[in-house]
Amino acid sequence: MKDAISVEQSRAARGLLNWSRDDLAAASGVPKRTIADFELATTAPRSRTLQAIRTAFEAAGVEFIPENGGGAGVRLRRTSA
Template sequence: MDINAEQCRAARALLGWSQDQLAASSKVAKATIANFESGKRTPYERTLADLRGSLEAAGVVFIPENGGGAGVRLAKPRGGA
């Protein structure tokens, strides 16, 4: 599943990450992230996978389109209450 620009922005917001933080974590240029999130460009599939992988590693769960729209949420903490 690809991620869209809205999911990327929402995922960063859930984590409290700036574009700089996502760029450092994913090894994707900040300009690429900014252009993607603003709708100016769609990154290559590999770049989208890098962004998604980085956000998922930080605890974001991507929710596919299911009639109510694609979305994001934070994963439940493991082993805790």
């Protein structure tokens, strides 16, 4: 499923962007408590919640790297010079 992102990807993406959970909540429209519960692996969010988080990260320039034997990951989108 395209919208599935892992806890590790969410944390890493926030780190790349230097975003707090408050920043992600503002960008995605997802409550901060829901983001915290997801990143602490205490709940499994609904598909639409994960999609909102992913969309916010992608709009900010994060690319999600699919599982390729070495694990899924994230990186910042390259900008053309």
